[in-house]
Amino acid sequence: MGDAPNNGKIDFEGCYQLLAGAVVGRLALIVDGHPEIFPVNFVLERRSIAFRTAFGTKLWESMKEVPAAFEIDGYDPATEEAWSVTARGGTSLIEDPDERSAVDALGLEPWQPGEKSHYVRLSPRVLTGRRFKVKAPDVWTTRLNDERRKSFE
Template sequence: MTNKPSTPEPEVLQPQQCWELMRGVSVGRLAVWVLDHPDIFPINYKVDHGTLVFRTAEGTKLHSALGETPVALEADGVNPDTGVAWSVVVKGHAVAIKLTQEVLDTVGLLLFPWQAGRKDHFVRIVPTSITGRRFTVTPPLTWWSPLDDATRAGLE
């Protein structure tokens, strides 16, 4: 028998729930493959008809995102009042938005990057999958394990 409190299981979110959560935030982390290693870039994005759109400048992020390798975008949030957090991952392919009408359509998304500078390239992530989880943030004291005492004793 154990004295540890039970931890609620994470809730697996349906795609519609994932999209709703993604619409509620504007910052995520874009994972791309750069030459021989993965890299992650923070981006501002908007949900647009089942896709994600972001603006960026010329550089590593743009060229890696538009390469042959799929990309992933992760966004998350937490309600400080309830302690309920969520995390959503979108996987897919990034494509440049080049047609004049498509670029004009993205302007209506009010996509404003946080970092100053020219962000002339519009990129759309076309998802192949979207997955998410919702879970209660566990108080740090419930993370205790016998190894925690052993580590602390070794440092004293």
């Protein structure tokens, strides 16, 4: 699925496939000169990452013309592989009603209660991914909540 052979890199299309299959990611923004990370639920619309937010830090920082980053990751117990996808690019408000409707039609519904009336788009300029085989867990010392334990079951 979208991998270059043997080097662990996930190609462009593979990254988009993983993004399209995910629901929650982490948005990284610079706030007061320091990196901040915000979990957001999102949809992939027109090859960009779209999410909704209330008025506040995420909205304010997303309106600035500074780069942002977005990351998702996962683990597949069947293949014992972990993966990660990172997008870097600019953010912009989605103000056009037709564009908002297109995002809503994809099922973007914020998980957190409260009004999330502002729509934001992160347009990736750089999209990278990596997949790797995880180290086999030790049945006696691996924490019970470690996803790798599923390979024992």
